Amino acid sequence: MANWQTATILNRKVWDDGLISLTLDLELEPFKAGQFIKVGLQVGDERIERPYSLVNSEDQPNAEILFNEVEDGPLTSRLAQLDKGEQLLATTDAHGFLVLDEVPDVPNLWMIATGTGIGPFISMLNSAQSQRFERIVIIHGTTHENSLAYRNQLEGLEHIDQRISYLPVISREKTDGLMEGRITENLSSGEVEKRANLELNAEQNHVLLCGNIDMIRDVQAVLAERDMKKHKRFEPGHISMEKYH
Structure with a gap:
């Protein structure tokens, strides 16, 4: 049974129109x-x-969430105010299986997200x-460049940690130096692997997917064409996911 608590908002950050993060006590x-x-x-x-x-990370004292305001959404329209x-x-208790100790022992981890994913x-x-991986590639797809939440933090990690590649993909506007179009297009064309300088294959890679169900x-x-399949606890594979409807 979930343990509910009243939480006070310690910080509110607006990343873009309707894209908000809240830090909670x-x-x-x-x-x-x-x-x-x-x-x-x-x-x-x-x-x-x-x-x-x-x-927030496991050792941070305050909870942080990221959400998109949905027009007429029964909860997000109120949270945004x-x-x-x-x-x-x-709730004070967290759940879910999109966690790193469920990822098999492989050298390379790919994190592919859309929006708040x-x-x-x-x-x-x-x-x-995260230190157990030799390479980590983060692909973040958004419609507009302004919607790249946590961009500065991710660029900072990429700068100080040579294991990390941060690759934004923008679908609805022209940008300077960023990949454009859909994530799948850039995967199929090989552009993602070119920029990451890493081959995405079934032998040495695991992929985490989080975000829009269509993505x-x-x-x-696309990954099935590379013989990569969904990972299950009793049937090891190459892809783990969390769907945001």
Whole structure:
């Protein structure tokens, strides 16, 4: 049974129109990077709640979530109106299987996200477990360049850690130096591997997918052409995923 607590908003950051992160004063129970909590608001007699991945690392004291405001969304439209010092409801226990200790022992890890799906990857990159990989490639697809949440942090990691490649993909505008179009197009063309200077094959790589369900389906199809299949606990594969509907 979920453990609900009243949490105070310590910080509110607007990355782009409707793209917001909240830092919460929440007594989190021990969790694994990549897991999610539930966040909610009491509206009349009903508690409206949704799952949100934790962006903060396992050793950070405060919970952080990232969300897109959905027009007329029963929860996000209300969350977007909250400011620092206001309160909401959140669970202290986190759940989910998109975690690094479920990833097989391979040298290379690929993190492919759209939109707010970048959140759990930020948590993973700041965890001790990420150190076991020889290379980590982060691919973040958004419609516009301004929607690249945590870009400065990811570029900073890339600068100080030669294992890391950060590759944004922008689908709806021209950019200077960034990949354009869909993630699948850049995978199929080989542009991603060229920029990462790393071959994406079934022998030495594992792929984490997080974000839009259409992206996950389409990337899976591209990876299937490389003999890469969904990873299951009792049937090892090459692809783990978390779908954001």
